[in-house]
Amino acid sequence: MTSPGYPATDKSMSTVCTVRRLGPNDVVAVVALRREALELHPLAFSASPLDDPELLSDSFRSLLARPEEVAIFGAFVVDTLVGMVGVVRNKGTKERHKALIWGMYVRSQNRRTGAGERLLRAAIQQARSWPGVEQVQLSVTEIAGEARRLYERNGFQEWGREPRALCWQGRYVADSHMFLDLRAPRPTV
Numbered sequence: 001m002t003s004p005g006y007p008a009t010d011k012s013m014s015t016v017c018t019v020r021r022l023g024p025n026d027v028v029a030v031v032a033l034r035r036e037a038l039e040l041h042p043l044a045f046s047a048s049p050l051d052d053p054e055l056l057s058d059s060f061r062s063l064l065a066r067p068e069e070v071a072i073f074g075a076f077v078v079d080t081l082v083g084m085v086g087v088v089r090n091k092g093t094k095e096r097h098k099a100l101i102w103g104m105y106v107r108s109q110n111r112r113t114g115a116g117e118r119l120l121r122a123a124i125q126q127a128r129s130w131p132g133v134e135q136v137q138l139s140v141t142e143i144a145g146e147a148r149r150l151y152e153r154n155g156f157q158e159w160g161r162e163p164r165a166l167c168w169q170g171r172y173v174a175d176s177h178m179f180l181d182l183r184a185p186r187p188t189v
Contacts, residue, residue, distance in 0.1 A: 017113060018075070021072070026081070027060050030081065043166055088100050096133075099126075101136055116147070139162075139165075142173050
């Protein structure tokens with residue numbers, strides 16, 4: 001099912017990108033894209049590539065089976081998945097007013113085409129649709145400047161910074177924790 005309002009065209013106008021919510025039939029493609037993201041950008045994500053791809057497949061099958069509290073959106077060029085983002089509503093009774101955006105990734109050749117913007121907006125819109133959700137949170141590492149600028153353009157603000165949040169092969173990076181108040185007026189972009 002293609003979500004209306006989420007098609008994007010790149011600067012050359014030769015490639016149309018469509019964003020839609022992923023489902024169980026997308027597990028193979030989303031697992032491959034997630035592994036790519038974790039392998040190519042190990043300091044941009046807190047997760048690590050798993051040795052057993054079946055564990056990653058099982059994890060995504062489980063997430064996609066919980067549509068009332070988890071959504072994963074994919075950006076497609078023709079039939080190829082080129083980007084993804086997840087959003088999950090917090091489970092705890094005292095934290096049901098929050099949702100978390102995770103796993104934002106767009107392949108390098110598809111960046112600066114509007115795909116990331118459309119993915120992020122789809123995740124935010126999903127969080128808005130859950131009754132009682134007032135705030136969306138995410139984390140972004142210091143090496144992901146382009147992603148951070150995308151989040152800031154869409155109204156996210158930093159609320160804290162964790163030094164040495166991630167360590168990969170002896171290199172440390174800090175994490176910025178950001179939030180978007182869904183009760184506030186929407187930013188104009």
